[in-house]
Amino acid sequence: MRRYVQTPGPIGEFSELSLAQRAGPLDLLYTGYGLLVVAVVVASYVLGAFGWLSHDPQAINVGLINAPPFTSGHLLGTDFLGRDLQARLILGIQAYFLPGLLAITISVVGGSILGILAGYKGGWFDTIITYFDNLLDSFPRLVLILLVIAAFKPDIYYVMVVVGITGMPVIANLIAGKIAFLRQKSFIEAAHALGLPAHTVVLKHILWLNCRALLVIQATLGMAEAILVETSLSYLGFGVQEPTPSWGNMVQAGANYFLQGNFWPSTAPALAILATILGLQLLGDGLNNLLEGKRRK
Amino acid sequence: MKFAAVKPVSRVLARELAVTALLLLGVSVVVFAILYLAPGDPLNVLLEGQSPRSELALGMREALGVPRTWYGQYAAWFGKMLQGNFGNSIRTGLPVLPELARVGVYTLTLTLGSLTLTLLIAVPIAVHAAAHGGTAGNTAATLGAYVLSAVPVFWFGYIVVYVFIHQFGMFPLISGTAAKQEHAWLYFLVPIFVLGIASGTLSEMIRHLREELSRVLAEDYIRTARAKGAPVWRHAFKEGFLIPVTEIMSAKIPFLLGGAVIVEQVFNWPGMGRMAWQAAQDRDFPVIMGIALVAAAFVRSGNLLQRVIFTAVNPRASRE
Numbered sequence: 001m002r003r004y005v006q007t008p009g010p011i012g013e014f015s016e017l018s019l020a021q022r023a024g025p026l027d028l029l030y031t032g033y034g035l036l037v038v039a040v041v042v043a044s045y046v047l048g049a050f051g052w053l054s055h056d057p058q059a060i061n062v063g064l065i066n067a068p069p070f071t072s073g074h075l076l077g078t079d080f081l082g083r084d085l086q087a088r089l090i091l092g093i094q095a096y097f098l099p100g101l102l103a104i105t106i107s108v109v110g111g112s113i114l115g116i117l118a119g120y121k122g123g124w125f126d127t128i129i130t131y132f133d134n135l136l137d138s139f140p141r142l143v144l145i146l147l148v149i150a151a152f153k154p155d156i157y158y159v160m161v162v163v164g165i166t167g168m169p170v171i172a173n174l175i176a177g178k179i180a181f182l183r184q185k186s187f188i189e190a191a192h193a194l195g196l197p198a199h200t201v202v203l204k205h206i207l208w209l210n211c212r213a214l215l216v217i218q219a220t221l222g223m224a225e226a227i228l229v230e231t232s233l234s235y236l237g238f239g240v241q242e243p244t245p246s247w248g249n250m251v252q253a254g255a256n257y258f259l260q261g262n263f264w265p266s267t268a269p270a271l272a273i274l275a276t277i278l279g280l281q282l283l284g285d286g287l288n289n290l291l292e293g294k295r296r297k
Numbered sequence: 298m299k300f301a302a303v304k305p306v307s308r309v310l311a312r313e314l315a316v317t318a319l320l321l322l323g324v325s326v327v328v329f330a331i332l333y334l335a336p337g338d339p340l341n342v343l344l345e346g347q348s349p350r351s352e353l354a355l356g357m358r359e360a361l362g363v364p365r366t367w368y369g370q371y372a373a374w375f376g377k378m379l380q381g382n383f384g385n386s387i388r389t390g391l392p393v394l395p396e397l398a399r400v401g402v403y404t405l406t407l408t409l410g411s412l413t414l415t416l417l418i419a420v421p422i423a424v425h426a427a428a429h430g431g432t433a434g435n436t437a438a439t440l441g442a443y444v445l446s447a448v449p450v451f452w453f454g455y456i457v458v459y460v461f462i463h464q465f466g467m468f469p470l471i472s473g474t475a476a477k478q479e480h481a482w483l484y485f486l487v488p489i490f491v492l493g494i495a496s497g498t499l500s501e502m503i504r505h506l507r508e509e510l511s512r513v514l515a516e517d518y519i520r521t522a523r524a525k526g527a528p529v530w531r532h533a534f535k536e537g538f539l540i541p542v543t544e545i546m547s548a549k550i551p552f553l554l555g556g557a558v559i560v561e562q563v564f565n566w567p568g569m570g571r572m573a574w575q576a577a578q579d580r581d582f583p584v585i586m587g588i589a590l591v592a593a594a595f596v597r598s599g600n601l602l603q604r605v606i607f608t609a610v611n612p613r614a615s616r617e
Contacts, residue, residue, distance in 0.1 A: 131320070134600075135323045138320060139324070140552070142554075142558045143554065143573055147586070150577045151331050151334070224447075259459060274447050281500075
């Protein structure tokens with residue numbers, strides 16, 4: 001059952017060129033921007049977690065609502081209650097950071113296990129896992145999430161478990177493809193011929209030596225997905241609730257003033273979402289070109 | 298149309314239909330399992346204020362004919378569904394299936410329309426990039442598609458609404474005066490436009506089409522065709538264009554359906570996505586279950602269609 005796999009670039013091709021020779025200017029630009037975004041997000045998360053903020057994100061100032069950037073000490077302006085947007089944007093990272101990490105952990109661990117079962121064990125496992133993948137792919141993810149929300153409760157960690165599980169098939173397919181490629185090169189046969197036990201071959205030779213770049217790339221892309229889901233749900237009102245900030249509910253809260261011509265309170269968090277998701281996606285693609293050795297002349 | 302291609306299609310159709318049926322059965326099991334594992338018992342609503350563990354609860358179950366075992370419950374639910382009975386909405390009391398058919402048309406218009414739009418944008422860029430390599434214009438277009446794909450669709454919707462209000466002076470759908478205005482039909486294109494541009498599928502579509510087409514254009518048989526002076530496009534069309542396009546279209550349907558939930562919310566579009574949102578708010582199980590099943594059926598039929606086209610184009614695949 002041939003199926004479309006969401007993957008940039010060919011799987012498993014080794015390049016003869018060195019990293020420096022392979023690196024195109026665009027790849028370096030993508031990766032550099034992506035790393036910058038990751039650094040800013042992580043630093044902001046730490047700032048928010050310890051409460052090291054220049055303004056109190058909950059301090060209401062009705063005298064200064066929907067202020068534009070650079071007004072009286074508010075670097076990014078204020079929202080519809082006069083709360084500091086910069087502090088709220090930084091605090092909004094709390095809404096997706098740890099849940100997102102949970103989601104990508106589930107995808108990476110679960111996807112690796114399924115991929116190894118499908119690729120290394122093969123046979124019936126392969127068939128069952130292919131059906132499982134197709135089954136998960138049948139649901140629009142947001143619909144599945146709404147179903148879980150209706151059945152359980154609108155809890156971000158429940159949602160992220162769903163995101164993690166629906167992210168497993170892509171990783172499983174990539175790893176199974178990688179193993180098929182390694183088999184073709186007699187790689188695995190050689191490892192067995194050396195008398196290495198199966199767990200060493202799987203953990204060290206397959207996962208660590210050949211799949212770690214792939215897993216890092218997929219984790220990066222998975223984090224982008226998790227942020228998209230979290231902000232979308234907060235926008236829809238199923239995520240973090242006011243007054244706790246999330247980028248999604250900030251866009252939603254600011255939207256009432258948008259149509260009156262007051263763009264900024266809704267646009268600032270939207271730009272944060274845009275910059276972050278773009279950064280993670282570019283990082284994923286840039287790393288893919290650099291580490292997975294896309295053929296380049 | 299070659300006759301050789303006819304037989305494999307019917308054979309693959311039979312196999313794929315069986316696979317689709319099996320997967321839809323699996324879909325129903327997943328949906329049932331989620332609801333079965335959910336905390337709380339709908340029966341408690343009927344027994345408000347009384348002990349749920351009492352004889353009364355047991356008697357109530359018997360009286361309503363609720364099977365005791367989980368497989369009994371599943372079989373009863375599934376049997377009813379096969380007869381087209383998806384239950385009644387808890388909120389409105391209306392039967393779910395006719396309601397879904399009513400709003401499903403809107404969602405179908407929205408998703409298929411935006412899929413078409415995404416293709417209309419992606420195909421020229423991808424074909425140009427594959428044929429001419431990485432020129433500055435191509436790089437800019439690809440980068441632009443990346444940025445558009447990362448734009449949050451809910452915010453993009455407001456931008457477009459704002460532009461429409463201020464440039465064209467139109468308030469329809471928000472104030473419900475759509476029918477009375479001139480060019481009102483234009484407004485129905487706006488959500489399609491928003492979902493088509495910002496659903497996050499654009500950059501991936503361009504990349505997939507470009508890579509597949511450039512792969513095929515580098516094949517030996519294309520070089521031979523080129524050397525013979527035969528039309529390259531006609532030789533590359535099936536494998537380099539038709540197959541990747543159908544592949545990516547069927548792969549992106551679930552994403553568009555997910556995006557429809559948000560876009561319908563932004564634009565008050567009376568489709569399945571809005572209904573799903575409302576149902577999740579109200580914990581209206583029959584409705585959200587019905588939507589999940591219908592959406593999965595939609596995704597599977599798109600996939601089935603893609604497989605049929607793939608086999609018709611490439612009959613060899615049926616013997617794999």
